Structure formats: C-alpha cells, structure tokens
Amino acid sequence: MTDQPNHAKLKAALEYGPLVAFLLGYFLLKDHSFTVGGTEYSGFVAMTAVFVPLTILSTAILWKITGKLSVMQIVTLALVLVMGSLTIWLNDERFLKSKPTIIYLFFAVLLGFGLWRGQSYLRLAMEAALPLTQEGWMILTKRFALFFLALAIANEIVWRFFSTDTWVWFKFPGLPILLFLFIMSNFKLFETYADKSETPEK
Incomplete structure (x- = not known):
C-alpha cells in the first residue's frame, strides 16, 4: 500500500511531463529560430519536435506500468502524432x-x-x-x-x-x-x- 502515492506521482509525471517540458522549452526558445535543411523553424515548432517523441515515450511507459491506457490517452497520443507531425512537416x-x-x-x-x-x-x-x-x-x-x-x-x-x-x-x-x-x-x-x-x- 505504501507504493500507491509514489505510483500516482509517477503517473502524473508521465501524463504531464511532456507538456511541462514543452512549456519550459517554449519560453526558453520562443525568441530563437533554427535552420534545418534550409528551412527556418521557430522555437514553438522546435519544441513540438521534442514534445511528440516525449509524448510517445511517456505513453509507452505509462502503458507498461499500468497495463492499460484510457480512451483519452489513446486519442491524445494519436492527435499528438498527427497534429504534431503536421506542425513540424508544414512548419505551421x-x-x-x-x-x-x-x-x-x-x-x-x-x-x-x-x-x-x-x-x-x-x-x-x-x-x-x-x-x-x-x-x-x-x-x-x-x-x-x-x-x-x-x-x-x-x-x-x-x-x-x-x-x-x-x-x-x-x-x-x-x-x-x-x-x-x-x-x-x-x-x-x-x-x-x-x-x-x-x-x-x-
């Protein structure tokens, strides 16, 4: 029973960790731009490129330790993959x-x-x-x-x-x-x- 609080904290960290990382990274890089392959990307798009794999990783770990994912988590992951990828690909x-x-x-x-x-x-x-x-x-x-x-x-x-x-x-x-x-x-x-x-x- 003593593991329950730590388990809940780990789940919260996995669910909100990528979002917090995006938030912190955005405010650090929002005034910067990055050129890759001749295309210039804003700090927002650059952090999206970090946010997408972090979300995949955190969701995979969450599934590993709990053995299941909620509908909200599955839909969120799918949309992060689609909309995040479009943000990076189209630079929008x-x-x-x-x-x-x-x-x-x-x-x-x-x-x-x-x-x-x-x-x-x-x-x-x-x-x-x-x-x-x-x-x-x-x-x-x-x-x-x-x-x-x-x-x-x-x-x-x-x-x-x-x-x-x-x-x-x-x-x-x-x-x-x-x-x-x-x-x-x-x-x-x-x-x-x-x-x-x-x-x-x-």
Whole structure:
C-alpha cells in the first residue's frame, strides 16, 4: 500500500511531463529560430519536435506500468502524432494549437451520442472510481459534454485571437485548473446521487 502515492506521482509525471517540458522549452526558445535543411523553424515548432517523441515515450511507459491506457490517452497520443507531425512537416504551429479543440469536440460528441442513446459512456470509464446512480451518471455526463464543448470553443478563441504565449499558458496550467474547478463544482452532485448500494456493510 505504501507504493500507491509514489505510483500516482509517477503517473502524473508521465501524463504531464511532456507538456511541462514543452512549456519550459517554449519560453526558453520562443525568441530563437533554427535552420534545418534550409528551412527556418521557430522555437514553438522546435519544441513540438521534442514534445511528440516525449509524448510517445511517456505513453509507452505509462502503458507498461499500468497495463492499460484510457480512451483519452489513446486519442491524445494519436492527435499528438498527427497534429504534431503536421506542425513540424508544414512548419505551421496552427496544427498543434488546434489539437485540444479536436480532442474536446470528440469527447463532447461521443458523450452526446451516448446521451442520445440513453446511455452514459462516462460511466463506462469512471464507474469504478465514482459510484453514482444511473440518474447521477446521466446528469454528470451531460455536464461533461457541455464542459468539453466549452473547452473546445475556448481553445479556438484563445489560439485564434491571442498571442502564442497566452495559448501556452491556457494549455498548461489553464486547462488542468479549469478541469479541477469543474470537478469541484460537482461535489454536490456526487453527494446527492451517490450509489449507496456500493457502500460496503460494516
């Protein structure tokens, strides 16, 4: 049991490590440019070339130590590979900046499709960690779908109308903070719709 805190810290480091490395590297190199094969690349694109393999490596290690990957992790990895590669290949930072929009839209649509079918796909992923009644799951799923849609819109606004510095800060730590606040705002729902049948008898 003593390994649980260290295990959780390692998972967090693997999940956020590449993003933190990108953040630090970007602010160190943002005023620099690099010429490779006659093409000039900005610090943003240069750090994208570091971010992509770091994400692959960290995801591989995460899969190795846990034996599984969540849908979010798989979708994120796929989009990092595609959008990151396009950013480097076409020397255009807009591809990586639009990645969060695609991720959040994907999950908003996925959860919305489940709700339309009368199901909570969120429950399939989180039921073990968060026992709720069926009604509670439906309400929480609807809120998550709207939240993901709002994040997609917010990302589009930030990267299109604000500076790259602002977008980088919005990406991290802005988005994790928004997710934390969203979860905190649902504590009342967790209490109201807790599935009491999941509580072990003493």
